[in-house]
Amino acid sequence: MPNSSAAALAGNKSSGEIKGKSFEAFKNIFKYAAPHKLTFVGVFVCALLGISADLLQPYLVKIIIDDHLAQGKAEFGFIALMAGIYLGITFISFLFTYLQNNLLQFAGQGIVAKIRKDLFHHISKLSMSYFDKVHRGSLVTNVSSDTETISQFFTQVFLSLIRDGMTLVLIIYFMFRLDTTLAWYSLTILPVIGLVAFMFRRYLRQAYQVTRSRLSRLIGFIAENLSGMGLIQAFRQEEEQTRRFNEHNQSYWEGNMREVRANVLFNRTFDILGNLALVLVVWLGGMAVFHHTMEVGVLYAFTSYIRQFFQPINQITMQWNTFQSTTVSMDRIWKILSTEPDVKDPLPDHQTVLKADEAHGKVDFDHISFGYSPANPVIPDLDLHLDAGEMVGIVGTTGAGKSTLISLLNRFYDVNRGSIRIDDIDIRDIPQQQLHRLVGLIQQDPFLFTGSVLDNVRLFQTDISREKVTEACRYVGVHDMIIRMPQGYDSLLSERGSGLSAGERQLISFARIMVFEPRILILDEATAHLDSQTEQLVQNALQTVSKGRTTLIIAHRLSTVMHADRILVMKEGRAVEEGTHDELIAMHGYYEQLYNHARQATEEE
Ligand SMILES: Nc1ncnc2c1ncn2[C@@H]1O[C@H](COP(=O)(O)OP(=O)(O)OP(=O)(O)O)[C@@H](O)[C@H]1O
Ligand SMILES: [Mg+2]
Numbered sequence: 001m002p003n004s005s006a007a008a009l010a011g012n013k014s015s016g017e018i019k020g021k022s023f024e025a026f027k028n029i030f031k032y033a034a035p036h037k038l039t040f041v042g043v044f045v046c047a048l049l050g051i052s053a054d055l056l057q058p059y060l061v062k063i064i065i066d067d068h069l070a071q072g073k074a075e076f077g078f079i080a081l082m083a084g085i086y087l088g089i090t091f092i093s094f095l096f097t098y099l100q101n102n103l104l105q106f107a108g109q110g111i112v113a114k115i116r117k118d119l120f121h122h123i124s125k126l127s128m129s130y131f132d133k134v135h136r137g138s139l140v141t142n143v144s145s146d147t148e149t150i151s152q153f154f155t156q157v158f159l160s161l162i163r164d165g166m167t168l169v170l171i172i173y174f175m176f177r178l179d180t181t182l183a184w185y186s187l188t189i190l191p192v193i194g195l196v197a198f199m200f201r202r203y204l205r206q207a208y209q210v211t212r213s214r215l216s217r218l219i220g221f222i223a224e225n226l227s228g229m230g231l232i233q234a235f236r237q238e239e240e241q242t243r244r245f246n247e248h249n250q251s252y253w254e255g256n257m258r259e260v261r262a263n264v265l266f267n268r269t270f271d272i273l274g275n276l277a278l279v280l281v282v283w284l285g286g287m288a289v290f291h292h293t294m295e296v297g298v299l300y301a302f303t304s305y306i307r308q309f310f311q312p313i314n315q316i317t318m319q320w321n322t323f324q325s326t327t328v329s330m331d332r333i334w335k336i337l338s339t340e341p342d343v344k345d346p347l348p349d350h351q352t353v354l355k356a357d358e359a360h361g362k363v364d365f366d367h368i369s370f371g372y373s374p375a376n377p378v379i380p381d382l383d384l385h386l387d388a389g390e391m392v393g394i395v396g397t398t399g400a401g402k403s404t405l406i407s408l409l410n411r412f413y414d415v416n417r418g419s420i421r422i423d424d425i426d427i428r429d430i431p432q433q434q435l436h437r438l439v440g441l442i443q444q445d446p447f448l449f450t451g452s453v454l455d456n457v458r459l460f461q462t463d464i465s466r467e468k469v470t471e472a473c474r475y476v477g478v479h480d481m482i483i484r485m486p487q488g489y490d491s492l493l494s495e496r497g498s499g500l501s502a503g504e505r506q507l508i509s510f511a512r513i514m515v516f517e518p519r520i521l522i523l524d525e526a527t528a529h530l531d532s533q534t535e536q537l538v539q540n541a542l543q544t545v546s547k548g549r550t551t552l553i554i555a556h557r558l559s560t561v562m563h564a565d566r567i568l569v570m571k572e573g574r575a576v577e578e579g580t581h582d583e584l585i586a587m588h589g590y591y592e593q594l595y596n597h598a599r600q601a602t603e604e605e
Contacts, residue, residue: 022327025334029150032115036107043107046100047163053093055170058304060086062178065297100163108154116147119333127342128412132372141216142336146329153326160319164312171305171312178298178305185284186306189277193310196273197317200266205321207262211255218248267314274310281306343411345431352429356437360388360423361519361550363409368418370408377416378404379573388423391551393561395594396570402554404573406524409552410439422520440518444525446509448500453482454489457511464515472514475544477537478507502529510538514545521551527560535560558598567591 033040064082068075120143175183225232225241232241281302288294345351363386371377378401386392394402407413409420411427420427427435448456457472458464466489473479481504485491493499500508506529513521523542527535539560542551555561562581569577569584569591577589584591 022331025330026327028334028337029115029330032111033107033154036110039103039107043100043103043159044162046096046103047159047166050093050096050100051163051167051170053089053096055167055174055305055308056089057086058301059174060089061304062295062297062301065300066295067297070296101159104155104159108151108158111154112147112151115150115333116143119143119147119336122337122339125341126339128407129342129372130339139336142332146333149322149325149329150333152322157319157322157326160315164315167308167312171309175302175305178301179285179288179294182281182285182288182294182302186277186281186302186309189273189280193270193273193313196269197313200262200269201317201320204259204262204266205324207255207259208321211252211259214248214252214255218252221245221248270310270314274307277309278303278306343414343432346429350429351431352425354423354425354430354434354438356434356517356519359438359519361438362386362388362421362423363520363550363552364421364424365405365408366418366421368408368415368420370404370413370415370417372413374416377573379408381418382573382575384568384575386550386552388550389548390566391546391553391564393564393567394552394554394570395556395558395561395567395591397572400570401573402570403524405570406441406522406552406554409520409522410441411435437516438518439520439522440513440516441522442506442509442513442524442526444528445502446505446512448493448505448508450492450494452487452490452492453485453508456493456508458515459512468515469511472511473508475514476507476510476541477534478504478511481507503531503534506530507534507538510541514541519549521546521549523551523553523555525554525556527555527557558595569594 060082064079068078123139123143172183172187175186221244225245232238282299285294285299285302289296289299365382365384367381367383368379369377369381370379382405394405396402404413408415409427411432414428422430422435422438430438449460451460454466454469457469469489470479473482482489482491506526510526527538530538535557551564553561553564561567565580567579567581567584568575569589571590577584577587577591579587585595
């Protein structure tokens with residue numbers, strides 16, 4: 001869609017650099033076509049046979065006219081035979097064109113499905129730092145419409161090149177076979193066609209790009225409006241938004257009309273040129289027939305070929321647009337496919353296996369330092385050690401770096417300095433898949449997938465039994481809520497669980513953790529959405545789940561962390577105070593302030 005924006009981006013770079021990259025992109029995307037080599041050979045053969053059959057027809061008529069009718073022979077049997085052959089050829093043309101189209105679609109769609117699959121797989125492996133930089137909407141475009149453009153390349157552009165290219169060559173061949181002089185005359189029109197096509201092509205491409213970008217703006221506007229509908233109605237923005245929508249709609253309409261006009265003009269101009277050429281042939285050929293230097297049948301065949309001459313040229317120039325967008329799409333897709341994730345799995349001979357059921361859960365942050373950008377360290381230097389099975393609470397100001405610490409333990413990002421170890425193994429040496437089974441994370445806004453409640457709890461792992469899921473849900477107190485839903489555990493959740501309250505979503509994610517039983521449990525503001533009664537329920541469940549597990553609880557509410565074995569107070573990426581609740585109160589520091597503040601608030605209530 002945003003071809004124009006990509007073109008604008010490309011405009012910032014030197015054209016040499018772009019050309020080199022385009023070539024690399026082309027080369028690599030074309031590798032996807034390699035397994036379909038044989039199919040493409042099949043397409044080529046079918047196209048050749050189909051086109052030959054098509055183009056033989058006028059020649060056949062010429063034979064009938066010149067060799068029989070014009071000579072006054074009355075061989076009805078022969079003419080009937082020729083008519084039969086003509087019909088047979090029509091059938092052959094139909095058969096091979098059908099085959100050729102099917103084979104081509106088979107290969108083209110196969111190639112694109114594979115690209116789409118690889119692209120999605122690759123994107124899901126990229127590091128969080130990548131998603132911080134790249135607009136997610138544009139990734140959606142890459143996976144959906146850019147791959148579609150590439151599909152058009154393989155199914156339309158490629159077909160046009162084969163089919164129309166061959167048609168042209170064969171027509172020219174037949175014309176020269178029939179009459180060399182007339183063929184040369186006909187070819188004089190070629191430069192004119194070339195010039196017209198070139199001029200229109202530029203204009204059409206521009207018009208096409210304008211419409212595309214207007215359409216993508218329109219779609220973006222609709223999507224934004226739909227997701228913000230509540231706000232729009234609450235602030236009575238309906239009129240204003242409708243006015244803005246009409247503006248987008250109108251400009252898209254105008255763009256479309258411009259494109260349509262240009263298209264019609266282009267095609268008609270081509271028709272006129274075609275008719276001019278026909279007039280030329282009839283005039284010159286007619287004179288020749290008149291002077292008996294040419295047979296009538298030859299003239300007939302010639303006029304048929306001249307009519308068919310323009311169609312392929314028209315087609316090929318029209319495909320130029322698609323070809324241009326394909327280069328842009330291929331560049332963009334290759335750019336994603338060639339991006340290496342910042343966070344890499346250890347090499348097979350460097351990795352250490354740490355199975356979830358064998359790990360103890362000792363965690364060490366050894367003087368780590370980290371910043372999302374190197375110039376701006378969020379955690380300058382932090383040294384924190386958690387014993388296996390210990391429960392540690394973290395409190396601190398907003399933006400202190402608490403969630404960042406958790407992201408580092410999950411390896412969403414890698415530390416800049418120092419190291420994080422689990423059971424004395426650097427987490428960079430543990431395959432990420434194992435690490436994520438080891439560490440269970442519950443965030444403030446849990447992510448629910450489109451699917452049943454059951455599958456959301458067991459994360460689509462069908463080897464986890466329904467009983468285990470219900471048990472976990474009972475445990476965190478969400479079972480009653482679930483069975484009240486129309487289909488119970490099989491109720492479908494849509495779009496991130498939009499039909500549930502924030503607290504209900506939260507409880508489902510608690511059940512998820514209970515099912516997966518990670519060695520290390522992390523809660524980042526996980527109880528913030530729950531009322532105090534439900535929180536108490538979850539606290540109780542948590543006491544049991546966290547038994548024997550290393551647990552890290554981040555919370556603004558002190559009541560959540562008060563009972564932890566140890567509490568860490570963070571401020572600007574540093575641990576400023578540390579100890580049990582009582583020890584911290586006795587310190588008369590930041591924690592005591594927080595505590596007094598919270599107590600005051602509850603008393604006022
Ligand atoms: N993806 C990111 N890219 C750049 N900066 C970020 C990113 N995420 C967080 N930050 C910055 O890092 C700092 C620490 O953020 P973090 O989310 O760790 O704070 P926090 O302690 O969890 O705060 P809160 O209590 O509000 O959740 C903040 O200044 C924030 O602006
Ligand atoms: Mg946070």
